[in-house]
Amino acid sequence: MPQFAQSRLLVIIPAWNEQETLGDVIREVRLALPDAHVLVVNDGSTDRTSEVATEASARVLDLPINLGVGGAMRAGYTYAFRQGFDRTVQLDADGQHDPAAVWDLLRAMDSEHADIVIGARFAGVGDYTVRGPRKWSMRLLSVVLSRVAGTRLTDTTSGFKACNRPAIRLFASNYPAEYLGDTIESLVIAARAGLRVRQVGVEMRPRAGGRPSHSPVKAAVFLIRALLALVIALSRPNEPVAIEGVSA
Amino acid sequence: MSAYTFAIALCVIVVGLLFHLLRTRRIREKYAGIWMALAVAVVIVGLFPELAIWLSGVVGVQTPVNLVFAMAFVVLLAVCIQLSAEVSNLEEETRTLAEEIALLRLEVKDLAECRQSPSDRPSPD
Numbered sequence: 001m002p003q004f005a006q007s008r009l010l011v012i013i014p015a016w017n018e019q020e021t022l023g024d025v026i027r028e029v030r031l032a033l034p035d036a037h038v039l040v041v042n043d044g045s046t047d048r049t050s051e052v053a054t055e056a057s058a059r060v061l062d063l064p065i066n067l068g069v070g071g072a073m074r075a076g077y078t079y080a081f082r083q084g085f086d087r088t089v090q091l092d093a094d095g096q097h098d099p100a101a102v103w104d105l106l107r108a109m110d111s112e113h114a115d116i117v118i119g120a121r122f123a124g125v126g127d128y129t130v131r132g133p134r135k136w137s138m139r140l141l142s143v144v145l146s147r148v149a150g151t152r153l154t155d156t157t158s159g160f161k162a163c164n165r166p167a168i169r170l171f172a173s174n175y176p177a178e179y180l181g182d183t184i185e186s187l188v189i190a191a192r193a194g195l196r197v198r199q200v201g202v203e204m205r206p207r208a209g210g211r212p213s214h215s216p217v218k219a220a221v222f223l224i225r226a227l228l229a230l231v232i233a234l235s236r237p238n239e240p241v242a243i244e245g246v247s248a
Numbered sequence: 249m250s251a252y253t254f255a256i257a258l259c260v261i262v263v264g265l266l267f268h269l270l271r272t273r274r275i276r277e278k279y280a281g282i283w284m285a286l287a288v289a290v291v292i293v294g295l296f297p298e299l300a301i302w303l304s305g306v307v308g309v310q311t312p313v314n315l316v317f318a319m320a321f322v323v324l325l326a327v328c329i330q331l332s333a334e335v336s337n338l339e340e341e342t343r344t345l346a347e348e349i350a351l352l353r354l355e356v357k358d359l360a361e362c363r364q365s366p367s368d369r370p371s372p373d
Contacts, residue, residue: 041350061350067343075347082351177343 008086009036011102012076014069014159016043018093019052025095026056032099039079040093041072049093069159070182074175077163081172088168090161097160101202105162108200115167115195116187118153119160119202133219137226144230145187149197157183157226160202167195176233179225185233255294259287282330286323 011029015022022040029038040053044066053060061075073090080088089105091097097119105117138157145156157180163171170193176185190197266283269275293300293316304312 059354061354063346063350065342065346067346071343071347074343075350078347079351079354177340 009033009106010076010080010083010085010088011036011038011091011099012041012073012080012088013038013053013058013091013093014041014043014072014076015045015049015053015093016066016072017045017047017049019045019048021095022049022093023052023056025091025093025099026053026058028095029091029099030056033102036089036102037085039076041076043067043069043072068177068179068182070175070177070186073182074171074177077168077171077175080168085168086165088163090159090163092159096204098203098205101160102162104200104202105160108198109162109164112198113196114198115164116190116197117162118155118158118197118199119162120153120155120158120199121202121204133216134222137219137223140223141184141226141230145184145191148188148234149191151196151198153187153197153199155199156187159183170195178229180229181233184226184229188230188233188236252294252297256291259291259294262287263291279330279334282323282327289319 026038038058040058041061042050044063050060050062061079089102101119105119109117141156142154146153174189266280270280300312300316304315309315
């Protein structure tokens with residue numbers, strides 16, 4: 001496998017029909033992280049997502065069908081693994097995550113010797129809030145997952161994550177495509193594999209399109225599905241970790 | 249025509265159909281197996297109805313026909329679960345293939361650009 005990577009950081013942006021915001025996000029990443037490679041995983045979009053990303057001179061992985069965030073991210077991690085990247089950062093395509101905060105994640109990764117660093121929305125920085133049942137379910141998830149990961153995690157459903165080489169290797173072979181699998185179950189898999197998970201507080205910007213829902217029915221459905229995902233993830237047998245050098 | 253011969257005729261048709269599908273490779277053996285077994289079981293019960301009566305006595309079901317219905321339900325449930333598992337498996341395989349296609353597509357694009365960029369003329373090497 002040829003090593004194309006000169007610089008060692010890959011920013012992975014899973015995108016599904018994000019033509020409005022994606023171009024600006026990529027340009028911002030380029031400004032904030034000039035040395036980083038940018039990979040957009042186009043998750044079967046029906047709009048011009050792929051063209052927008054190419055025009056912004058990002059590398060684009062075009063998935064032929066929509067696989068969900070989990071599928072898109074595993075493709076991204078596989079790419080990172082095969083191209084020999086040392087670190088990846090997952091960033092949302094809707095502009096919610098500030099690319100400048102990537103430095104905070106990477107610094108935390110170095111200082112705390114972490115394998116995975118989560119950019120958390122409720123860790124004291126910023127004013128992102130959710131209310132009612134959705135807040136309770138997120139609280140419950142963070143209590144359980146904090147215990148599993150052996151560290152305090154306040155925002156377990158954040159899509160802002162930095163991974164180092166061992167985490168990339170793990171996720172290239174084992175990243176669930178289930179609902180919430182990209183957040184909850186992947187954390188359980190990582191913790192089970194003995195990776196160190198840490199978090200840093202980051203400020204979230206308002207999403208360019210759409211507001212988080214506060215409907216109690218949706219919150220209840222979210223809670224049930226999250227609990228199911230959690231219970232299944234925790235009860236799953238451990239899978240052997242892929243070994244470096246063996247193709248994922 | 250008695251109900252037994254009717255049931256047996258039906259089962260023979262089912263087995264024949266399954267055998268035909270297997271022969272023409274339109275169904276795989278692992279899916280046909282349970283249907284074959286079911287058809288054979290129905291033929292046996294159809295030929296020897298005393299068997300169903302005896303069996304319902306053994307397991308404590310008062311009406312033999314209820315035992316037959318219950319067994320049919322269990323078999324259908326098993327088939328449904330097997331198919332769900334198989335569909336999940338297929339989805340996982342599709343997902344892996346889709347990821348691999350995307351990765352290959354990018355690699356092909358890179359290679360095509362590599363060939364074109366050093367000199368703009370199309371080289372026949």
